[in-house]
Amino acid sequence: MPKKRFLGKPATPGKVYGAPGAGYSxxxxxxxxxxxxxxxxxxxxxxxxxxIFMPSPYAVFNKFIEAWTEGVANSTLLQHTMASLGRVMGGFLLAMATAIPIGVLMGVNRITRGIFDPIIEFYRPLPPLAYLPLVIIWFGIGEFPKVFLIYLAIFAPMAIAARSGVRSVSIEQIHAAYAMGASSRQIITHVILKAAMPEIFTGMRIGIGVGWTTLVAAEMVASSRGLGFMVLNAAQYLASDTVIMGILVIGFFALIFDLLLRHLEKVLIPWKGKV
CATH class of the missing domain: 1.20.5 (Single alpha-helices involved in coiled-coils or other helix-helix interfaces)
Known part of the structure; x- marks a missing residue:
């Protein structure tokens, strides 16, 4: 019997020649x-x-237990965390409800693009601390300015990602859909939006990260609770163990949200990288 020249399963496309970045990391x-x-x-x-410059892991862990049970800066760690989660998620959800539709409209409508593009491109490079005083003057020092500041920071990258996703849709796909009798609304909902979803999710991941980085600036304004407030308050007393503990907690939740968005991306956009 002739020897079998091919054994096992066929090679996955890209593995024979080694696709850049392929493999589990x-x-x-x-x-x-x-x-x-x-x-x-x-x-x-x-x-x-x-x-005082670098506390040990034991000191940070003990401070975590103390903050969870007894509290720090007049609140427990759970209370600080819930206050910050509410602000970040409020800004993120508000940005999702406005930035994605505006970004899509910027990609399909030149009038909308002409109105919003200069506004977004002007304030996008500005650090939140630059327009924080203006937000305080306009809205005072209540809870809304904190959420609004985070919202502004998230809005720009999310809207730009949505616009970029729409503009990257292949014109051949649009022409093929028109040739099969699709209407303009069907083109937007079934062709453009589906093709733009990967970049929209990328914008959401960038946006939630920007939201967490803006949290400390937002909680500088007359706050009594929040992870950012806790870190700033501890820094005034050179309590580096509390500062590092707060940073780790913020980083943990930022990582959890990013992993959640990655999972949703895999579930909701199975065609990413395949078309």
Whole structure:
């Protein structure tokens, strides 16, 4: 019998020649985190850095337990976390409800693009601290200015991503849909929006990250609770263990939201990278 020249399953497209960036990187990410934590233990245990500049992991963990049970800055960690989550999610959901439709309209309508493009491009590079005083003058020092500041920071990248996704749709797909009798509304809903969804989700991921980075600035305004407020309050007293604990909590929730959006992207946009 002639020997079989081909054994096993056919090779997955891209694996024969090695597609750039292909492969699972989760283990590498895990080992990177392990090495960084080990270095943190080593540096603090050996006393190479003073605790006021770099507290040990034990001190940060003890501060986490204290903040969770007894509280810090007149509130427990759960209360600080819930206050910040409400502000970030409020700004994010408000941006989703407005930035994505406006971004899509900017991509399909020149009048809408002409109105919103200069406004977005003007304020997008500005740091939130630059227009924070104006937000305070306009809306006072209540809860709404904090959410509004986060909303403004998220709005620009989300709208630009939606517009970019619409503008990247292949003209051949649009012509093919017209040739099969599709109306303008069907073109937008069934062709343009579906093709733009990957970039819209990318904008959402960028937006939620920007929202968390803006949180500290938003909670500078007459706040009594919040993770950003907790970090700022601890910094005034040089409580570096509380500062690092707050940073880790903020980073944890930012990572969780990003992973959630990645999962939703895989579920809702299975055609990404395949068309």
């Amino acid at each position: 989760g283990f590498i990410s895990f080992m990177t985190a392990v090495v960084l934590i080990a270095l943190w233990f080593l540096v603090t245990t050996m006393g190479w850095v003073k605790p």
